[in-house]
Amino acid sequence: MMVAVKVLLRGLGEDVTRDGLLRTPLRVAQAFQSAIKGYQQSAKEIVGGALFAEVGAGGGKGSGGGCGGMVVVRNIEVYALCEGCLLPFRLRCHVAYIPSGERVVGLSKLARVAEMYAKRLQTPLQFVEELAQAFADALKPEPLGVAVLAESWHLQWPGVIEDDVTVNPKEMVGWTPLMVCAGRGQFEDKGGDIFWSELMGILQLEGTNMTKPCAVEVDSQCAEYNISGVDDTAAAAAAVPEMIEAVKDLLRLVGEDPCRTQLHLTPWRFVRWLWTSTRGSRVSVPGLEFELDTKLNGSSWGKVNGGISGLTQLGVILESGEGAAAEVIVGELDLSFCSQCEHHLLPFLGVVHVGYVIGRGGGRLDRLSMQRMVRSYSCRLQVQERLTRQIAEAVGGSVMVVVEANHMCMLSRGVKQHASSTVTYASLGIFASDASARTTFLQLVGKRTSG
Amino acid sequence: MMVAVKVLLRGLGEDVTRDGLLRTPLRVAQAFQSAIKGYQQSAKEIVGGALFAEVGAGGGKGSGGGCGGMVVVRNIEVYALCEGCLLPFRLRCHVAYIPSGERVVGLSKLARVAEMYAKRLQTPLQFVEELAQAFADALKPEPLGVAVLAESWHLQWPGVIEDDVTVNPKEMVGWTPLMVCAGRGQFEDKGGDIFWSELMGILQLEGTNMTKPCAVEVDSQCAEYNISGVDDTAAAAAAVPEMIEAVKDLLRLVGEDPCRTQLHLTPWRFVRWLWTSTRGSRVSVPGLEFELDTKLNGSSWGKVNGGISGLTQLGVILESGEGAAAEVIVGELDLSFCSQCEHHLLPFLGVVHVGYVIGRGGGRLDRLSMQRMVRSYSCRLQVQERLTRQIAEAVGGSVMVVVEANHMCMLSRGVKQHASSTVTYASLGIFASDASARTTFLQLVGKRTSG
CATH class of the missing domain: 3.30.1130.10 (GTP cyclohydrolase I, C-terminal domain/NADPH-dependent 7-cyano-7-deazaguanine reductase, N-terminal domain)
Incomplete structure (x- = not known):
């Protein structure tokens, strides 16, 4: 992997032996490996022994309407690696489940499972869907409902070179926000809106004004990045194809298939990011x-x-x-x-x-x-x-x-x-x-x- | 260690075989061990290879007045274990150093060293003093100055039982704030006030109104806890001495001497906390x-x-x-x-x-x-x-x-x-x-x- 990183650095015209870059290949390789270590874990392992007997009201089943009620952990902050461009993006997620009235899960496990799914190549929508499914599967007995809601911020593509006076720089180099959600059980049933309303009510207790997001059409927040736009100077023509191969190698080395549909354009996007954002x-x-x-x-x-x-x-x-x-x-x-x-x-x-x-x-x-x-x-x-x-x-x-x-x-x-x-x-x-x-x-x- | 935790649980009158408590001794022992793992690390190891050559203005020495300027990492959030009562307390710290103009340190190392010192038995003042000294020692060449400033919040002693209508419950179960700082080099020299003013100016950029704290007289935020006040019912008389011995065992097992001055009253305080906060x-x-x-x-x-x-x-x-x-x-x-x-x-x-x-x-x-x-x-x-x-x-x-x-x-x-x-x-x-x-x-x- 360090070889591939060195190809990237050389492609940018850098001297890989200078002081500041000497250990960069090692750092990048380690960071990349750590950023996808979630593939080696499973939600069931994490939840493991942390299911505790806890009766509902009168020993009955808890539900949004029962005495067991909803359990919500707000503001779990994670970063995930974007499947579309390999840059980290931020997720602030809120996890809710309705216990069946027999078992509750240790609260920190909800955060740990979220962190596990963030340590994968992700998109915001895939993240919430996988997380919701994982809780529905891992909590025993099956919870009456699971909801995951995430606010996501992805770095905006920098228009660093073509800027002009009319552009607001704050917006330009800021973050693209997106809100996504996924539900299981009562949250996806007919009439699930009631449970979503309650969840929104709970999130609003902190004073944030939040509404349930609609279905997301464009999930990946970097999908619109123009991939053909790498400039066609002689330097780019020579260096870029080699750099793209290096990124594909990186993906292969961590067990990914750079040819699968979702990753098809990823090396291009990552190299374009590196290339255009270092042309200053x-x-x-x-x-x-x-x-x-x-x-x-x-x-x-x-x-x-x-x-x-x-x-x-x-x-x-x-x-x-x-x-x-x-x-x-x-x-x-x-x-x-x-x-x-x-x-x-x-x-x-x-x-x-x-x-x-x-x-x-x-x-x-x-x-x-x-x-x-x-x-x-x-x-x-x-x-x-x-x-x-x-x-x-x-x-x-x-x-x-x-x-x-x-x-x-x-x-x-x-x-x-x-x-x-x-x-x-x-x-x-x-x-x-x-x-x-x-x-x-x-x-x-x-x-x-x-x- | 698990034996000691079981003694504590039994002392509280709990059944250690009930579902919710079954793995509590293991969890508490693991958490305690992890909370003091900072003793096994050193700042020099962490800083290690992350010192990078970086000239000051015109190749000269950087300083608060030179072109190298001050480097400040704001809002590093950590929790440390209070030496006085073994409860975690929160620290939000700000670390600043004035590079000598030849080397700068990787920014994340400043946070990592702070986290290392938080993984020890601490008081707020000891934390900032140790951290400042560690940076002065670990950064090579020696920085012109180091400053560490921490806002600390310690759980208040709960007056849970004797409450009356005039007490504001928010304040009662809230946190006791304290602000401490430590400086080395130019920050402790005569005329160091100038550098402190600049640092305050930088921290105020975020809109917080902050002033340099004065010397702290009472450092430990739980020092005033009344240790003789464990109630003298028959149950307490029988259970408490045994529980205190168990906490001393815990300390011994992680290599601490429960007899050293700073820890002398700690087992008492911890047991009193457990005892009074579970008497409901x-x-x-x-x-x-x-x-x-x-x-x-x-x-x-x-x-x-x-x-x-x-x-x-x-x-x-x-x-x-x-x-x-x-x-x-x-x-x-x-x-x-x-x-x-x-x-x-x-x-x-x-x-x-x-x-x-x-x-x-x-x-x-x-x-x-x-x-x-x-x-x-x-x-x-x-x-x-x-x-x-x-x-x-x-x-x-x-x-x-x-x-x-x-x-x-x-x-x-x-x-x-x-x-x-x-x-x-x-x-x-x-x-x-x-x-x-x-x-x-x-x-x-x-x-x-x-x-």
Whole structure:
């Protein structure tokens, strides 16, 4: 498997012997193997001895209407590997069953079985269907009903290169949401709507407004990715077919058949993702006359007309000594990006906040140029610390760059820190020498968030 | 270890051969062993090969003021076992370091090392101090600074028996918060306040208003638990010393010395927790003339004077047929409880919502009586499903009982579903036969939550 990963890295034009990539093939191979280890487990094993005798009311059968009632575990957070493109996608699922009144299952088993089905190549709909069926089969005596509901978020295909000013960057590099559900027993019977209504009522106790999703037509959230769109430069023509073969090898090595219908386009999609999301350093942005890899200085940026007061609400006067010309901190906040972690070949995504100082009458950097510059540095195999420094150096002068990001490797892999996020910053000029300037900028960004 | 757990269960007056407890000794022993497995790991091993070359600005040293800046991983969620009472407590920690400009560490390692230190007997202050020191030692070259900040929540000692009407039940069974921090390098130097301010600024980017905690005087959040207060009935006098010996055995079996100062009172505290939090079924509540274990009927409850309209904002007229007397759903919401999961000997805690029907002029159940009844059923080794049914049967008539709970076994153990919560409900009478009555009550509870 490590050989296949090396083919992918070389295909991207990378030097597989450089420090940051040295152990990447090992990490990727381990992560891939761990991401599909659910095939080796079964729900019955997990549920195993954790079925406990528990009578219903008056010893009778529990049901949605009986005293046994419904048992619901809300907000089980898992990540699964998308069958359509091999990227992890997030699932927040809610599992309900109606005990037959004789046995209940240990609550943590419901979460464990969900985690097991997430450790497979999945689509959201397949996940909820398999999970519902597994509970119907594994719980003995058979529960009167089982329902599984999942909110799913899949990374959006990055339109990283062709972006223009009308696109909302937040939506662009965000997540595509989808809601799916599956039922067994009373939840799929005629009249099952009553039970779904009750389940929705229970989920709404947390204040979320939720309705039962309709049948899903397009299940895979990456089905619409254009697979023919890998660019046809000479480099791509040479590297891409080889990379696709490498991904097929990866699939074969974990026992999958890359020819089965659902996986047919997967290697293409994965390679296209890798390819297009690491082209940043080779892109020439039409209409901007600078080479993105070289250091940018103020004069090569678009300038915005108008007085300082109109520039931004973040403007703050720095009185730099008596009689001196006042300077202004200008901020461009929430410049979004989606980059690839070079240690795991997994996306990390978030926002960049740039603060810089201009004198009165100084030119402000154009937001679109700024966004493109951020995209350019993020569209490659990266680490967040380096991205932060590169953006700061590109802007130059007195600048502070703050990057807030979520790393798929932290969310979806072993460490499972769903709530964690990483912040890095870099500062130059007055921001490097004056701590109060840094604190001021951080406070301004913070105010915007909470306001 | 299983022998020791059986001694504890027998001391509580339980039959260790009953279905629900059969595998409890095994589960408790496994969980205990897993909760302290961090002693076998070291930060240096974990960080190992995950140090990557990464220059600072211009190849120079990064610092809070240099272009390398600070690297912060926010919101790492872990549970640790309290050294003072052996109950798990929650830590949400934030880790920051200032790279020296030559090497950065893989971000997930910061979370992994935090998890390692959580898998030990801990106090919040000890946790942040050990973690900060570990990063200062394990990162090579030595980082310019390390800061660890943790918000900690410890279960409050339950005043389950002596409650009276003036106590806010939410606070009673909630969590005691504490904030602690530790710094190394530039964070502890003179002038380190600047770096702390910046770190606070970064944590505030998420909108939380946070200030650096002062030095903590009382570190252990259970230090004030009264250890002499185990009641002196004949049963306690006989069982408790034996149970304390069993806990000491548990500690010895995992290589701890139960005589060292910090652990001296721990077995007492743990046994007191178990003892007092499972006394529900034997308690006689002064001033209420019913035996809590027998089925309650309306006449044995305190009644509230006044017309129906004044009863509760949740009142809903059910028109039960033409000309029939209108009936009213009355709700008592957010009755708090803290119970003990009989499968893991770990607390689960949450709230109970009770809805019941009375005719015009019918007596309403007194909230305090209701709260005491809930406490009585929860103060024992329980499972949530049974608790729900027992409360419903105790109220009797047309009743719906909804229990929302967080299980420490789901939060703190292997499955690590920090956001998950479990809902069960039971219904009798009109709520059992009429699905719309159930849905109506759920909606009413939900409105209260979101409103």
